[in-house]
Amino acid sequence: xxxxxxxxxxxxxxxxxxxxGFKLLIVKPIAPDGKDESGYVIAVDTVxxxxxxxxxxxxxxxxxxxxxxxxxxxDASIVGIVDTVSLDK
Numbered sequence: 553x554x555x556x557x558x559x560x561x562x563x564x565x566x567x568x569x570x571x572x573g574f575k576l577l578i579v580k581p582i583a584p585d586g587k588d589e590s591g592y593v594i595a596v597d598t599v600x601x602x603x604x605x606x607x608x609x610x611x612x613x614x615x616x617x618x619x620x621x622x623x624x625x626x627d628a629s630i631v632g633i634v635d636t637v638s639l640d641k
Contacts, residue, residue, distance in 0.1 A: 554593060554609040555634070556581045558601050562594055570624045577601060577630060579609055584637050595628035596621065608632035 560578035564571075575597040581589040593609055598618050601607050607630045615629040616622055 554579070554581050554611065554628075555584060555637070556593060556607055556609055558603055558605050558607060558630075559592070560603075568625050571596075571626075574624075574626075579607060579628075579630070582606070584639050586637075593628050595630045596624075596626050597630045599630055599633055601630050601633050606634040606637070608634060 556579035558577050559580045562576035562578060564576065577595055577597050579593045579595050581591060581593065583589055593611070595609050596615070598621070599607075609628050610618070610631050611628045615626045616624060618629045618631055621629055
């Protein structure tokens with residue numbers, strides 16, 4: 553799983569028909585302390601996440617196990633909106 557923050561959206565008017573109806577979001581991976589990590593992930597939003605929300609992203613075959621994503625060309629899915637993160641010291 554990837555912990556990340558939603559930083560944008562993707563609009564693709566021409567795409568694989570199996571992606572019709574899916575919202576695509578740009579997610580910036582973050583460390584548990586909230587600091588940005590390198591790169592970005594484009595993920596299918598399955599939980600109605602919003603801008604700047606902290607989310608959980610699954611990738612690979614796990615992304616296609618989400619309800620409604622089976623047999624779709626999806627490599628990353630947002631599966632949760634994070635309320636809090638706490639690290640044990």
